[in-house]
Amino acid sequence: MLAEQAKPPASMDLDHRGRDWYADKAIAFLVFVGGISAIIFIIGIFVFITKEGVGFISGPLDVREFFGSPAWRPTSLREPTYGVLALIAGTASVTGLAMVVSVPFSLGAAIFIGEFATGRLREVLKVWWNY
Known part of the structure:
Protein backbone atom coordinates (compact mmCIF):
# COMPACT_ATOMS: atom_id res chain seq x y z
CA MET A 1 0.00 0.00 0.00
CA LEU A 2 2.85 2.38 0.77
CA ALA A 3 4.50 1.58 -2.58
CA GLU A 4 1.41 2.76 -4.41
CA GLN A 5 1.39 6.04 -2.51
CA ALA A 6 5.11 6.70 -3.15
CA LYS A 7 4.65 6.71 -6.93
CA PRO A 8 3.99 10.18 -8.35
CA PRO A 9 0.91 10.69 -10.47
CA ALA A 10 1.35 10.04 -14.20
CA SER A 11 0.48 13.62 -15.07
CA MET A 12 3.28 15.05 -12.93
CA ASP A 13 6.29 16.15 -15.04
CA LEU A 14 9.51 15.22 -13.25
CA ASP A 15 11.72 16.21 -16.20
CA HIS A 16 12.34 19.91 -15.62
CA ARG A 17 14.38 20.26 -18.79
CA GLY A 18 12.52 22.43 -21.22
CA ARG A 19 12.94 23.21 -24.88
CA ASP A 20 15.72 25.67 -24.09
CA TRP A 21 17.86 22.96 -22.52
CA TYR A 22 17.44 20.67 -25.54
CA ALA A 23 18.11 23.55 -27.94
CA ASP A 24 21.24 24.43 -25.97
CA LYS A 25 22.49 20.84 -26.14
CA ALA A 26 21.74 20.63 -29.88
CA ILE A 27 23.61 23.86 -30.58
CA ALA A 28 26.54 22.75 -28.41
CA PHE A 29 26.67 19.51 -30.39
CA LEU A 30 26.62 21.38 -33.71
CA VAL A 31 29.42 23.69 -32.56
CA PHE A 32 31.44 20.67 -31.43
CA VAL A 33 30.93 18.91 -34.78
CA GLY A 34 31.86 22.12 -36.61
CA GLY A 35 35.04 22.48 -34.57
CA ILE A 36 36.08 18.88 -35.11
CA SER A 37 35.38 19.11 -38.85
CA ALA A 38 37.44 22.32 -39.08
CA ILE A 39 40.35 20.59 -37.36
CA ILE A 40 40.04 17.61 -39.74
CA PHE A 41 39.98 19.92 -42.78
CA ILE A 42 43.05 21.82 -41.57
CA ILE A 43 44.92 18.56 -41.00
CA GLY A 44 43.87 17.42 -44.49
CA ILE A 45 45.15 20.64 -46.05
CA PHE A 46 48.44 20.28 -44.18
CA VAL A 47 48.83 16.66 -45.35
CA PHE A 48 48.00 17.57 -48.96
CA ILE A 49 50.43 20.50 -49.08
CA THR A 50 53.16 18.42 -47.43
CA LYS A 51 52.62 15.53 -49.85
CA GLU A 52 52.67 17.80 -52.90
CA GLY A 53 55.63 19.85 -51.66
CA VAL A 54 57.97 16.96 -50.89
CA GLY A 55 58.97 16.75 -54.56
CA PHE A 56 59.95 20.39 -54.60
CA ILE A 57 61.90 20.26 -51.37
CA SER A 58 63.69 16.99 -52.08
CA GLY A 59 64.62 17.93 -55.67
CA PRO A 60 67.35 20.29 -56.80
CA LEU A 61 66.53 23.77 -55.55
Whole structure:
Protein backbone atom coordinates (compact mmCIF):
# COMPACT_ATOMS: atom_id res chain seq x y z
CA MET A 1 0.00 0.00 0.00
CA LEU A 2 2.85 2.38 0.77
CA ALA A 3 4.50 1.58 -2.58
CA GLU A 4 1.41 2.76 -4.41
CA GLN A 5 1.39 6.04 -2.51
CA ALA A 6 5.11 6.70 -3.15
CA LYS A 7 4.65 6.71 -6.93
CA PRO A 8 3.99 10.18 -8.35
CA PRO A 9 0.91 10.69 -10.47
CA ALA A 10 1.35 10.04 -14.20
CA SER A 11 0.48 13.62 -15.07
CA MET A 12 3.28 15.05 -12.93
CA ASP A 13 6.29 16.15 -15.04
CA LEU A 14 9.51 15.22 -13.25
CA ASP A 15 11.72 16.21 -16.20
CA HIS A 16 12.34 19.91 -15.62
CA ARG A 17 14.38 20.26 -18.79
CA GLY A 18 12.52 22.43 -21.22
CA ARG A 19 12.94 23.21 -24.88
CA ASP A 20 15.72 25.67 -24.09
CA TRP A 21 17.86 22.96 -22.52
CA TYR A 22 17.44 20.67 -25.54
CA ALA A 23 18.11 23.55 -27.94
CA ASP A 24 21.24 24.43 -25.97
CA LYS A 25 22.49 20.84 -26.14
CA ALA A 26 21.74 20.63 -29.88
CA ILE A 27 23.61 23.86 -30.58
CA ALA A 28 26.54 22.75 -28.41
CA PHE A 29 26.67 19.51 -30.39
CA LEU A 30 26.62 21.38 -33.71
CA VAL A 31 29.42 23.69 -32.56
CA PHE A 32 31.44 20.67 -31.43
CA VAL A 33 30.93 18.91 -34.78
CA GLY A 34 31.86 22.12 -36.61
CA GLY A 35 35.04 22.48 -34.57
CA ILE A 36 36.08 18.88 -35.11
CA SER A 37 35.38 19.11 -38.85
CA ALA A 38 37.44 22.32 -39.08
CA ILE A 39 40.35 20.59 -37.36
CA ILE A 40 40.04 17.61 -39.74
CA PHE A 41 39.98 19.92 -42.78
CA ILE A 42 43.05 21.82 -41.57
CA ILE A 43 44.92 18.56 -41.00
CA GLY A 44 43.87 17.42 -44.49
CA ILE A 45 45.15 20.64 -46.05
CA PHE A 46 48.44 20.28 -44.18
CA VAL A 47 48.83 16.66 -45.35
CA PHE A 48 48.00 17.57 -48.96
CA ILE A 49 50.43 20.50 -49.08
CA THR A 50 53.16 18.42 -47.43
CA LYS A 51 52.62 15.53 -49.85
CA GLU A 52 52.67 17.80 -52.90
CA GLY A 53 55.63 19.85 -51.66
CA VAL A 54 57.97 16.96 -50.89
CA GLY A 55 58.97 16.75 -54.56
CA PHE A 56 59.95 20.39 -54.60
CA ILE A 57 61.90 20.26 -51.37
CA SER A 58 63.69 16.99 -52.08
CA GLY A 59 64.62 17.93 -55.67
CA PRO A 60 67.35 20.29 -56.80
CA LEU A 61 66.53 23.77 -55.55
CA ASP A 62 67.79 26.69 -57.60
CA VAL A 63 66.89 29.90 -55.79
CA ARG A 64 67.61 32.08 -58.83
CA GLU A 65 65.25 30.03 -61.00
CA PHE A 66 62.62 29.94 -58.25
CA PHE A 67 62.47 33.73 -57.87
CA GLY A 68 63.38 34.63 -61.47
CA SER A 69 61.23 32.33 -63.59
CA PRO A 70 57.61 33.25 -64.39
CA ALA A 71 56.72 29.63 -65.20
CA TRP A 72 54.68 27.78 -62.59
CA ARG A 73 54.06 24.19 -63.74
CA PRO A 74 54.37 21.96 -60.67
CA THR A 75 52.33 19.13 -62.21
CA SER A 76 54.26 18.84 -65.47
CA LEU A 77 55.12 15.21 -66.21
CA ARG A 78 58.36 16.00 -68.03
CA GLU A 79 59.95 18.63 -65.86
CA PRO A 80 58.04 20.45 -63.12
CA THR A 81 59.04 24.10 -62.81
CA TYR A 82 58.48 26.36 -59.85
CA GLY A 83 58.83 30.06 -60.52
CA VAL A 84 57.18 32.72 -58.41
CA LEU A 85 58.09 35.81 -60.41
CA ALA A 86 54.62 36.05 -61.99
CA LEU A 87 52.96 35.50 -58.61
CA ILE A 88 55.06 38.21 -56.96
CA ALA A 89 54.46 40.61 -59.86
CA GLY A 90 50.70 40.00 -59.72
CA THR A 91 50.61 40.56 -55.98
CA ALA A 92 52.65 43.76 -56.30
CA SER A 93 50.45 45.13 -59.09
CA VAL A 94 47.22 44.47 -57.17
CA THR A 95 48.71 46.02 -54.03
CA GLY A 96 49.91 49.06 -55.97
CA LEU A 97 46.53 49.56 -57.63
CA ALA A 98 44.77 49.28 -54.27
CA MET A 99 47.11 51.89 -52.80
CA VAL A 100 46.62 54.24 -55.76
CA VAL A 101 42.86 54.11 -55.14
CA SER A 102 42.78 54.06 -51.32
CA VAL A 103 45.56 56.45 -50.25
CA PRO A 104 44.03 59.62 -51.77
CA PHE A 105 40.63 58.84 -50.23
CA SER A 106 42.16 58.11 -46.81
CA LEU A 107 44.31 61.23 -46.81
CA GLY A 108 41.36 63.32 -47.96
CA ALA A 109 39.14 61.92 -45.21
CA ALA A 110 41.84 62.42 -42.56
CA ILE A 111 42.50 66.00 -43.65
CA PHE A 112 38.77 66.77 -43.74
CA ILE A 113 38.21 65.35 -40.25
CA GLY A 114 41.28 67.07 -38.82
CA GLU A 115 40.99 70.49 -40.46
CA PHE A 116 37.47 71.19 -41.75
CA ALA A 117 34.91 69.15 -39.81
CA THR A 118 33.59 70.79 -36.67
CA GLY A 119 31.40 69.87 -33.73
CA ARG A 120 29.03 66.97 -33.99
CA LEU A 121 30.04 66.01 -37.55
CA ARG A 122 33.66 65.67 -36.46
CA GLU A 123 32.78 63.41 -33.52
CA VAL A 124 30.46 61.27 -35.66
CA LEU A 125 33.14 60.86 -38.33
CA LYS A 126 35.82 60.04 -35.75
CA VAL A 127 33.63 57.34 -34.20
CA TRP A 128 32.64 55.99 -37.62
CA TRP A 129 36.27 56.07 -38.80
CA ASN A 130 37.46 54.07 -35.77
CA TYR A 131 34.64 51.56 -36.15
